[in-house]
Amino acid sequence: MATPSHPYKTQPERAFWRASVGSRHYADLTNMWQPMPLVKTDRIATAGSCFAQHIGNNLAARGAAFMDMEPPPPVFSSASEARKWGYGVFSCRYGNVYTTRQLIQLFDEAYGTRTPLERVWEKDGRFYDALRASVDPVGQDSSKTVLALRARHLAAVRQMFAELDVFVFTLGLTEGWESIDDGTMFAAAPGTVAGTYDPKRHVFRNLRAAEIRADMLAFWDRLREVNPGARMLLTVSPVPLAATATENHVLVATTYSKSVLRAVAGELAEDVSDIHYFPSYEIISAHPSRAVFFEPDLRNVSQFGVDYVMRHFFSGPLAEEFGAGGLRKENDLELICDEEKLDQSTDTGAFTSHAPHTAHVGVAAPDS
Template sequence: MPIRRISAADAYGTLRANPDSNWPRRDDPANRFAHFADPSFKPRFTLEPGQRIFTIGSCFARGIERTLADRGFDIPTLALKVDKTGWSGDPTTILNNYVPPAIAPQIRWAFGLEEFDIDRHAIEVAPGRYIDPQLTLGFRPVAAEALVGRRNDISAIYRNLASSHVVLITLGLIEAWFDNRSGLYINCPPPKGIVRTDPSRFELHVLDYADVTRSLADLVDLLDRVCPPGHRIILTVSPVPLQATFTSSDVAVANAYSKAVLRAAVEPFVADRAHIEYFPSYESVVLTDRSIAFVDDQVHIQTSMVRFNVDRMINRYVETGDDTIANVIARAREDGAAGRFQAGLKRLQQAWTSHPGNPDLAIALARAHLRAGNGAAAESLLLALLETHESVPGRTLLARHYNESGRHEEAALQAEKACEHGKAMLDPSLQRVEAYYHLGRFEEGFVVLDRIRWPLERKSLLLHWKARYCERLGRLEDAEAFLRECNGLVENALYMAAFAEFLAKQDRWPEAAEWVDRALLHDPNEKTGLRLRAEIRKARLPSRQAGVATADAATPLERAARWSTALIRRAVGKA
């Protein structure tokens, strides 16, 4: 039976009206899947800071609730205090619910619709010592009174549903353990010892679509009974995959089935019930490169990814009114400064869809794309801007992109055009200098350097470039003087390594080794310094001393290698 029936005319009308009905090109400046994926959605209601939001679900829900609290929402689940004498795991995970049918019983116990019975619902693992299988792994066996007390504390938290404006439910998985004694699904695998002593009590159910929709219908009806009138429900599917599967399938295959069933089961409720919406956090995570979406265990989600999804949910659900382009750009800068770079990029993309062609917004969005490694999108954006607006920042940014991509002819052209509007402007002149250097236009580049008005804080960069140009022009004494002055102004590993390379080319290895050590002490990963260190240690040069070398004589390179190693040992306190 279809969950929606749409006439042909309406279907084609929706296709035309939906700006996100097709996949964007990778080089589209507004590509909503660039870096962190941002599939669109259209909320039917709004949220207000200070509202009470009750979160139910897996560990992804725990990450969401902490971020929501930071944004000014009232999150009652954070008020639970955990007695660690009976709980060895992360205290925040004690409320985790992984399988849909295990959620409703906790609400029924909280509101007195059913009674928690320790003989039926708990597991006695030793005489007088019990565990609660409705909790996740991390429990310690406790006395009956302690277990009932903890269950009462959890029920008190669930009773906050009676005053919650919004219920956010994150569905986790469908490999569900069923307790034949209680007739309920539980939230964790039964202990192996209990399985051996009572093998008929528990069994694993791999749920299907009908199982999940039936449990969701029960849950939604229950929430309609206990929540206040006018409450809203936001459903989402946890992107956190199965850590392991109890079936014979590859965990990736089992997880794909699990998430597909959960995602499909949600859609009829969104289609049929006006107070229920789906938030696509699952799609956002799984459509993002796994190397930036997941931590190293390939299971849990990066904090930045969770924060990004909460930010985009709040940005859609919370009314902010019309905003100026300047404010959007300023907030995107604030996002970047606070480590929420992806949120800033998406903020700019959303503004761009409403204000395409705005020059300031184009520049800000191009910068964000370049930072994200989306050079093609930034180039497309800047070229389109320059067709209609003359922009020195736009040409300078494009020249920088071309220089970084090795396209120095194009970089020189853009930098020259930018400099026509201010011959001594720092940034476009710098891109021009870099392009000319790689193109071998050394005389022209040095003239540009002499004409630039450099601020004092950038003088070291000026000296560095002058040294590079003088070296290529054969003015070695001038080059050395500029390098020494540059390194006397600032302590920068790049400049130190450049001086070391210059000295090595003059076969002045002991001096070069000293500057290699200085560079690597400041930055152990400096590439030029590491390359020169390898040459010092591995190369074998003949002695430059006259006559035949004695047994104790060493080549300059060997002396430099010994001296370099001794310097490092002294620096780290090993000598």
């Protein structure tokens, strides 16, 4: 066989900009990823930023074995109402896991090797789980109840990690707030949902690429110890930051965060055989899309954009396994995003308007 005149001669069409992007309508792009091996019997769990909810919703709608380890109690009148309390959003009721530091700390806490010092926040006489404050819009009547509910939650998380086949994790943020005492990173800054911000106890952290990579590799090692056959699918959320705690303009801060997360996700997918990457970030945010997939606020992704991403996800062998059509319409499913609280009022009314009747859902102790 003759040696090609230069190394690009043997590259496929998708490797060339003019052929695969420049001369095509954006709606006609193909081969955006090489789908990971996935079948309907694979038990799939999801976690991460808000955008991860789309993948879980669409996998479930297409018949995948989506894991829901904490289903809603019958007090709710609809799935949409239950979602406001953290049910049916991800595979467990942990709310948004925006950072890699949250993820590995959640794993360690679930398996009993770590206990955060700051686990309960208070607001207006009600008590909240500091690690997932937004999943309970009205809070509980005591710290004891909060801790009992967290123990039940962690048992579900532990079971999820032990039994899953595929873990889908959407990296969302590099920025976070953590406890000075023990480094616990919270999903929301103290004081935004509940609790009180104290600069003597809380510090801002903008994770570096090396830290994120170390977090993910440590999490991967831990996951494979308890579940040797586990695989992982990484995505990066295309949703810009709602706000930044750095001195940078929010657009600059967003570019930093997404660039770092994308770089680490790409390295992990290249270096580890059972870690895969799906380019939802590029599909939505790359300049050839001309921002057509964003809502007028240029932050939230439209249903049209979600459908387009899912069309690429369910391509090739995944289209054969799950079907090429039947995209789940999510207009009636509000995304649950802790980060939105940074751009909203934090008065009590903002978090009690969705309470189902007067019941405080999930207040029963674990043995009830």
